[in-house]
Amino acid sequence: DAGVTQSPTHLIKTRGQQVTLRCSPKSGHDTVSWYQQALGQGPQFIFQYYEEEERQRGNFPDRFSGHQFPNYSSELNVNALLLGDSALYLCASSWGTDFSLNTEAFFGQGTRLTVV
Amino acid sequence: GNSVTQMEGPVTLSEEAFLTINCTYTATGYPSLFWYVQYPGEGLQLLLKATKADDKGSNKGFEATYRKETTSFHLEKGSVQVSDSAVYFCALRSGGYKLSFGAGTTVTVRA
Numbered sequence: 001d002a003g004v005t006q007s008p009t010h011l012i013k014t015r016g017q018q019v020t021l022r023c024s025p026k027s028g029h030d031t032v033s034w035y036q037q038a039l040g041q042g043p044q045f046i047f048q049y050y051e052e053e054e055r056q057r058g059n060f061p062d063r064f065s066g067h068q069f070p071n072y073s074s075e076l077n078v079n080a081l082l083l084g085d086s087a088l089y090l091c092a093s094s095w096g097t098d099f100s101l102n103t104e105a106f107f108g109q110g111t112r113l114t115v116v
Numbered sequence: 117g118n119s120v121t122q123m124e125g126p127v128t129l130s131e132e133a134f135l136t137i138n139c140t141y142t143a144t145g146y147p148s149l150f151w152y153v154q155y156p157g158e159g160l161q162l163l164l165k166a167t168k169a170d171d172k173g174s175n176k177g178f179e180a181t182y183r184k185e186t187t188s189f190h191l192e193k194g195s196v197q198v199s200d201s202a203v204y205f206c207a208l209r210s211g212g213y214k215l216s217f218g219a220g221t222t223v224t225v226r227a
Contacts, residue, residue: 004159033214042120042205042217043160056213090159092215105215107152107159 002027004093004108012114013081021076021111025093031055032074033105034066037088049074078113086115118143122206122218129196129225137191137221139180139206147210149173149182149189154203154220163191163204196225 005024013019025032031050035043045058049068068074072093078085089112092105123138141147148167152160164173169184178193189206206218 031213035215040219042207042219043215045214045216048213058214092160104162104165107161109157109159 004029004091004106006089006091006108006111008111009109010112010114012116015081015083015115017081018077018079019081019113021078021089021091021113023074023076023091023093023108025072025074025091026106029093029095029106030072031094031096032068032072033092033094034074034076035090035092036060037090037110039087043090046076081115083115086113088112118147118208118210118216120206120208120216120218122204123221124219126222126224129223131197131225131227132195133225135191135193135196135200135223137204137206137223139189139191139218141187141189141206141208143187143208143210143216145211147208149180150207150209150215151178151180151189151191152205152207152217154205156202160205196223198225198227201225 007022033048034046037043046060047057048055052068063079065077088110090110091108094105119142121140150165151163153163164175166173166182172181180191201224203220203222205220207215
């Protein structure tokens with residue numbers, strides 16, 4: 001089992017550019033969440049995708065958008081990059097909709113984005 | 117809203133010392149509580165969890181008890197090893213799908 005895979009591992013972009021980050025969920029998982037982890041901070045929830053739709057969103061501007069494909073993989077897009085967008089972007093996958101089952105979220109190793 | 121406050125680090129210990137990392141939370145409803153660990157260069161891994169009051173989560177010698185009366189979920193380990201050096205995050209989930217994390221505590225164990 002490959003677990004959650006993210007690409008690329010590192011990325012350097014210039015202010016104002018656009019970036020796309022990719023995530024493949026763990027086998028058997030159908031839900032993908034994205035988190036932003038600034039240096040020295042805990043991860044902050046960006047949004048979650050299920051059945052190709054955004055199910056919940058955190059406090060992030062519309063410059064952050066996403067997509068989920070029929071094979072459950074997902075992309076995170078960030079437009080008009082700011083220096084403050086420099087962070088580790090983590091993808092987490094899980095299964096199902098019923099959190100009373102307390103399904104575990106599995107995290108990828110992340111994409112380190114540097115905006116210069 | 118939901119929030120997690122955890123003990124600031126860094127924490128430096130000698131091998132076989134006792135480790136405690138304090139975590140308190142504010143949440144609506146009845147949250148599930150988690151401890152995640154992040155080893156250098158890696159993503160987050162679930163260490164343990166508790167889903168209701170008085171539950172005790174345990175894994176790899178680590179333990180944490182869900183205390184509703186004190187809104188706490190402190191992490192403990194009786195005898196740490198060098199391999200326990202990592203960043204530890206307390207987190208909760210309540211009334212939705214997102215995890216809310218604390219700022220993390222860096223733990224360094226010296227041989």
